[in-house]
Amino acid sequence: MIRIVIADDHTIMREGLKRILDGAPDIDIVGEAIDGFEVLGHVRQGGFDLLLLDLSMPGRSGVDLIRQIKSEAPKLAILILTMHEEEQYAVRAIRAGAQGYLTKESAGTQLVGAIRKVASGRPYISAEVAEQLVLNIMMPNESLLHKQLSDREFEVFSLLVAGKSITEIANNLHLSVKTVSTHKTRIMQKMGMSSLSEMVQYAVAHRLLSPFKT
Known part of the structure; x- marks a missing residue:
């Protein structure tokens, strides 16, 4: 069983995610968080395997929060679920310690698959972000x-x-x-x-x- 905590400040998003994941027999939602403070509370309490994390929440969030989580719980799997399709956000999040990066435009089946893959120790990047990465590589002369x-x-x-x-x-x-x-x-x-x-x-x-x- 994969025990997960959902971290997103939008109630409607958390409820939607719970409905999607309720259909997965091997996934158990054991907690929720609406900001970085609550996320760190769950991390320090422990008892779960994967954090489904929105990059943009009130207070401490983003790369800074990922680094803090990894410093306290280096073995905890982190899957980013965000509105950002831009590869730069994905690269920075993964460098900070996230194992997966998925956009909120992704289908529910893709989310379940991403959770299973990241929980097993493998990386995951959504197709939208992967396309941005490829385009970036194909345009090396562009000054970013x-x-x-x-x-x-x-x-x-x-x-x-x-x-x-x-x-x-x-x-x-x-x-x-x-x-x-x-x-x-x-x-x-x-x-x-x-x-x-x-x-x-x-x-x-x-x-x-x-x-x-x-």
């Missing part, structure tokens, strides 16, 4: 400025272009306002940009706009 950013800088960048203020980002990522401002300055320097509007235009052009929540 955001790839120069560290994981933390990319997270701050994603929140900035999503319309979050410096203070909101600081609260979301549990950083000081000064630290976030420093990250913003470094991001703009690395990307050769002088305004937020340039960053937003770049994000739109490269499909990096992110539906982060507060």
Whole structure:
């Protein structure tokens, strides 16, 4: 039996996932979480095999949360279930320790298969994201400025272009306002940009706009 915890801040999404997974005789949902704090609570309590994790939840989330989970429970399998089809999110999540990456557009049968595969110790990437990875490899000459950013800088960048203020980002990522401002300055320097509007235009052009929540 594969014991899983579902982490998503949308009730309707969690309920939908439970209905899909109820039909799988080898999967048992043993817990739910609506933010990073509750996720870490489940991790510290233990008693499950796989975490089905949304990348964009209130408070601590994303790559930072994955790294924290892996530092406390290195053997716990993590399958990302997200709206992000962009390969850059998948690459960073997997580098941080996630074993699988699936978009919310995927069919229920694909989700069940992904859970079984990741729980068995094998990696899984959805077809949509795999296609993005292949396209990236086929266009090696394209200058992707955001790839120069560290994981933390990319997270701050994603929140900035999503319309979050410096203070909101600081609260979301549990950083000081000064630290976030420093990250913003470094991001703009690395990307050769002088305004937020340039960053937003770049994000739109490269499909990096992110539906982060507060």
